[in-house]
Amino acid sequence: MNRNLSKAMHRISFLLALLLLVSSVNAADKKLSVVRVNVTTQSWDFHHPWGKRQPVTRRAIGAVLPGARVLVTAELVANLTYLELETPEGGRKVPATVEAVDYEANLAVIKTDAAEFLAGAPELEVAESAIGDMLSVWQLENNGRLLVTQGPMTTAEVAAYPVDGAFLIYRMTVRLQGRESSFTLPVVHDGKLTGVLMGYDAQSNNANIIPAPIIRHFLKDIEGGHYAGFPRISYAYSLTRDPALRRFAKIPTDVTGGVYITDVLKDGPAEKAGLLKGDVLFAVDDSPMDQDGNFPDDAYGQISVGHLFNTHHFVGDKVKLHIVRGGERKELEATLTHRHSSSYVSDPYIIDHRPRFVIVGGLILQELSRQYLKDFGADWLRRAPERLVYFDRVQNELFKDGPRKLVFLSRVLPTSATVGYEDLSSLVVKKINGVELQSLDDVPKALEKPENGFHKIEFEEDPKMIYLDAAEIQKTERMVQMQYRLPTLKFLE
């Protein structure tokens, strides 16, 4: 969304009204609480898992926090290859490193060894805002002046974040001007940092902001040294506004709210607490839930209970779940945990890690991940193979005994050993040499035991079964590697 900024500038640059809201602070007057962040990233190419795409360099703005730290969005530093900080007026640059990053909460903290670099820059405190507050978005002019654009905060709600999960978001209306370094802009209220801008739509002038509560949670979590991440409860639910459903679920008349539990994740906190499909959850600790699954938050009013679980609490916290089951009230206790991306059947994101793969003969075997699907482009839902999109969508239904990986043949590098197999692609691999595959890790082991000199590869789909000559592919391995200039034939770490 940040890409839209330059477009936006053209449209609004003549609006006088805007100028009234924009003020400039001369950098020479005093040191600013922001620095430029120059980032070079290079993502792995999931469709050619042995290689990276071309490097991309972007300039962004970071907010200076106490402890000589700089706060940016996690998206900015995803698949980082080089990072440096630069003074607002330009000129001086120092190398920097990422101290902590959470791709789900979309936040990262940057540090530099050049301690004096940030000396004198006023540190920003983190503070919440309320709906209606006038917030300021900070940008930088080329000469280092601060460009401040104001707009009202319009909403606070729980909404989907870029890679996984739903967290609190502030929304504001603001007419931003296009500037060269417009990623991850600090949003300030009363001189305090109230959020980091992570998305902006130049047409509607709506900005999405990672708000203070999420920033606070992130900063507090990294304090201990061990970053645990945001906790989850891991159930799915339906609203209970439908009177026919309320009657069916035998919700007592004095319980006015509640949500109907439709699914409970295997081995998740909710399941371990004993929550069942069909239960009605009507309160968490002392907070009652309404029919839409909202609780009365002190700061933002009725807001999704997800915010209570993932931001009011930390990993390891215990919560009491008040439920109705078969007309009877019950109380369950859940211990909140973080759900790691790799514990999904289809990882919602794989960042800073090479994709795992094994090439057998010329067959490229990979594990299904949403990252692989997203490499089909912005409209991956339509362009990615329909069957893999479906498996990603219904991943919780695939394996009854808990999540495991789905190994699939992504495509075939034509070699002398794969004549006749060239067109096979997007097939789920069930077994190799009779060994059922729980993940790619099982592949090398399975390849050790060819049957009568042949590797038998079994697919979920037609052609169901193919064979490779074990001795032949071993002999030609090096040739294939050279022919296609592959740095390696497998990566399983």
Add this chain to the structure above:
Amino acid sequence: MTRRIWLAAASLFLVQAAFAQPNEIRKSLCRINNTAQEFNYRVPWLPGQMSGGSGTGWLVKKDRLMTNAHVVSNAKLLTVEKENDPKKYVATVEFIAHDCDLAQLKVEDPDFWKDTKPLELGVVPEIESSVSVYGYPIGGERMSVTKGIVSRIDFRTYAHSVMDSHLCIQIDAAINPGNSGGPVMQGGKVVGVAFQGFSGDVAQNTGYMIPTPVIGHFLKDIEDGHYDRYVDLSIGTFPLLNNAHRRALKLPEDDRGVVVTSVGSASVCFGKIKPGDVLLKINDLDIQSDGMVQLEGERVQMAEVAERKYKGDKVSFDVQRDGKLISAEVTFDRAWPYTHQATSYEPPKYVVFGGLLFQPMNRNLIMTYQFVNPRVFHYFAHFIDEEMYKERDEVVILTALLPDPINTYLDEFREGVVKNVNGAAVRSLKELAAAFAKPADEYVLEFEGAGRPLVLLRADIEVARERIRGRYNVLKEQHLEDEATQEAR
């Protein structure tokens, strides 16, 4: 431009030179006008939008016309016109075969048949030989002739049903809308029926005709007064081109055989042919390792052998199973029962209950609604290969809600696949209708995947029924059976 006209005139002249009887052809040709109604799957109780078009027909017998199924589909009124006769005659469809896009028509008025002459069927023309296409393209009133050569003979999808593939001949003569159903002639005989082409921005100079084996198949099938549809082996096979694959299956290097990958329980081959079998011969014809056979001088797909069979016929296979050579015989005792992937020309089936519209999944439904739920498309695409038909005959989808106080909280169920009602599995739309007809205080519907149950109270439904019918002009609350099925009973 001048040059092009001259060229066209030259070809026409050539046609005259070759057959010297365009006026004779006129006696076998007619223009067909179809006034049709297209069903609307969003309001399935309505008779549909008026539509129609025109095509070409020809005398296949002294008192019967042949044309494409798509020329006469959804017809409410068909009229036929001959050149040199001002009268429009009413025609009726006697047989229609949507799976191979052919139809046979009757005209009751004996005057129509005066001074007409049926055409004879020829054989499959040779590649590069010339053919002439006769018809009434882009609605013209006078016969038009184009000429070209046979470019390619292969298996191809027939666009009318989308699901079916048959032998098909590509020619480079211009075939335009209106040519459909018209004869393609060579040496004074019909060698094909013009039926489909490409729009100009996809490919130029490509037209397709239905060849005589397919026409002959249709004519023989209807001899008993009923069209049975094509029979089909309904198995999955994979070519055996890979050397290691062949050696692992202990096959000699003779470039013969394909391996069977799937045999669904609904297939006529079920129990006779097994996954893993290597098919070496079909009816004594060698099956090459890419799945082709040599049939009447042409290399064609193995399926073509089955294509030329009829209900009740048999085919035999030489099979290598578990290292042993055996033979297997398959009887085509039924046509393939699941046709949801083919375009339907039947009135849409549906049930309206409590303002909820339930419809069985088929191609038309998928095309109409453009569902976003990937589960629906998954059921559509994999109903057969994953043998979902073992669980259900039809996939019943809640496609729309007619908003009313009784269903105002039910929007989340749109695009849901119905699993059961009051605990009993729903295998078809008829079963759903039967479940709703059973008296009960409440109807609890469960859908595939995680989700809450949908609960409807009998009392509420009774109250809302007339209100919904009236407000939304629901002329009829359900349509459960295809007319063809009803006739068969």
